[in-house]
Amino acid sequence: MSKVKPLRLAAMLAVLAVIGAVAAATATARTHGQTLTIWADASRVPAMQKVAGAWAASHGITVNVVQKDFGTIQNSLGTVDASTAPDVVIGASDWVGGFSANGLVVPLVLSRAVKAQFPSYSLDAMSYGTAVKRLYGLPVQLENIGLVVNTKLAKVPTTFAQLESEALAFKKKSSNNLGIAVQQGANGDAYHMYPFFSGLCGYIFGKNDVGNLDPSNIGVANAKFLKNASLIDKWNKEGLINSQVTSGTAQSAFLGKHAAFWITGPWNSATLKASGIKFQIVQLPKIVCPSVPFLGVQGLFVTKFAQQHGVGSAAVDLVTNYMAQPSAQVAVALAGGRPPANINAAKLVKDPVLAAFGKAGVGGVPLPNIPQMNSVWSELGGAWVKATRGAGAVPAKTAFRTAARNIANKIG
């Protein structure tokens, strides 16, 4: 120690510290450069890179597409550090309320010409506001479930009674057969059960006079629905639907020809095509009210961080202008295996299965996008599980009344 003078030591440390400072300065300068960061899920990263990359090249900037697990984007956007935060994210329409209530995304304005190219419900699904309703996301892809019918095993039903008798007749043929293969599982699946729910005149949230969803108006156990609820008990007794069917059992039953009817969505279109089964896709026939599915919309959002990063206008331009074009919509939507939201883009897609799923969604209900929806999923799914458990099931009236009460209490 005594051989080396402290002064020389200090000098050495100072030199290295300066190197560190220079490195830091260059690193900071780089992050402040003109880069647009986009969060996308694995299936859509390559497509986003290509499409947004082409846009960026013409503006002389770079895009950095970061791969995120789709489900984590919603929460991560609220906790991410501003310096590494994305400027544009891919997200689902049911996150819009939470995003807006947290002030994480900025409202968008679409031109008349662009607006006309999107189904109005998809824009509605991306809009939110307690007093002023504004558009927060650009729809990119649509999805909804439909009734897939194995046309070799059953006729395509036009009425629910027909569906019921066909399904039960088929079920009777073997103890391995299912009536309608619709997935629930242990924790329930309110999304896949929604056509039955809406068919019995159930709704989740009513609307207030501004046209917004009203979390204090819960229709899970509305009078009309309760009047029809005894049908659920009947289906349970007949074995038309059963809560023990999971996504796996539903799929293998349909593919293994142990079910003539399967309720699923476009994410299984590749599986359906590969199965060699002759099938048709229709909307679930009307029960008492029209049996419409939930309409899910996924799209792009501009975050509040874009402005801070100095790319606010660029991000808005990318989302409201470039990504609304049919070619961009087709590339990103098909990467996710769904039909594009842009009507002109949808015409470019010549996929009969996706088209049929699209038709099965006519008149559907956009997924509620207010943050209170978080309280609904498990309760509503749980009510279906309790009521369709087979032997020992709870009467549907009781199950849905309890669910409605619990939802109201959770929302508080």
Place this chain on the structure above:
Amino acid sequence: MTTTAATTPAHVEPVFRPSWIARAIAFFSGTVGLVVKIVLLALLNALAVWAATVLADREKWPAFAALLVATAGIDAIYMISRNRAVPAKFLVPGLVFLAAFQIAPIVYTVDVAFTNYSTGHILTKGQAIQAIQLNSLQQPPNGAVYTLAYARDSGGRLVELLQDQTTHKTYVGTPKKLLAVPQSDFTISGGAITGAKGYTLVPQKDLFSIQGFNIPTGKGAEAIQPQGFTQAAVLEPTLRYDAKHNTFTRISNGTVFHDNGSGSFVSANGAEELEPGWKTGIGTHNFGRVVHDPLVYRPFLRVLAWTVAFAALTVFFSFAIGLFVAMALDKPGMRFLRLYRSLLVIPYAVPGFLSLLVWSGLLNDDFGVVNRSIINPIFGTTVPWLFSDPWWARVSCIMVSTWLTVPYFFLVSLGALQAIPGELVEAARVDGGGPLQIFRRVRLPLLLVAVAPLLIASFAFNFNNFNNIYLLTGGGPAANDQSIAGSTDILISYTWKLAFQAGKGNDYALASTIAILIFFIVATISAVSFWRTKALESLR
């Protein structure tokens, strides 16, 4: 084995050969060590300088100061050769990690518990006001949308070239006013403005550095606001912020929204709240909710009762079974003793995650092996192990956590039993004690001296055994009350649900509050238990 000694030649002189550790110490004590030290410290300093610039950039001054002080301190400790610094040299690395991974999270948790950090309250107040203003802009009925292009006039001033998308009328906008110009002045192709007489368009690559501006339309606060590079729209604010009184006023009907002191602007009757709110300190409000709000304390007490029962029963059963098996196998000379012992340790050797997932598969109500191949063939019925009956789900949780803990207590008990002097047991036998009496009066008390602290530790561990609940039942089945806490949720999994699956999304603040309460509960139980076990030590 006995022949190995003979292979060593007897005539070799024993040479002193320092061990490799000693040689390594000698090697690093000189200049090499000094250089290594300086390089490491310099790297640390470089890292600190980089971190300091980042912190300064984000204006986190307390963290900035702490970083500088800590770095200077570490440098001083390792550069000073005084003997006083020697203990610090060994302690500092550990203390740094203690601060980073224990103290910092605790401080953060406590900090969050006294705020309203939750969905709708994550911004700062300034950001929230900005967001409210932005969200309150509305397109007036039939408000125009324009195609936009940025250009410079002959004087180099930035202007906005606009074409109304409905009427196709053309304008030139400046920050002050909107000038109508003849349509023939503009070149328009493919829906975009590509040129204008007397103006030069800003090239695409320069658009980035352009700061667009709003053009007042003259009607109230209405303005044409650019939206991206190629579009602008007429927007009017619906709320007005009054910075002096810290209120928002709705322009259409004069409703005033006041800052309610807990992170929101609300209308006078409290019926309407502006979104978003902001994160702010709300004192002990969250703790008050645990005490006063039946929607919080009812589920909290229910979950607490089950948590205590779960932890206590798990420890009781695993200790009882582990001890029993250990006594059964505590027989020297028993055949296949090693085999038995190895088999018993297997659940301990398999990673807990794996065991839990396997168990949740085995016990699955509908498709699990237990129901399908054992219960159903024998009893002709199935047991709802996990998902529908709360009591069976609780039984399953205790069963599986016991399965995972038994090997631990088996090993511990086996060791402790062998440490009990044989003569004590012998003496008891000579005195005429029966096996049960010897167990109760001699072996168990002596065993507890060694094992009691481990029982407490195991209790504390199971009290917070998140994996067990989350992977097995996910906290379900749903309880019939008003909470997100399921029938088998323990406090820690309830906390997790509050943070990530609360009614409106996230309730980090209440989750942190309950995390703090968990700490006090566990600390109290452990302290009392340790204090009581001191009585056992007097047995020695």
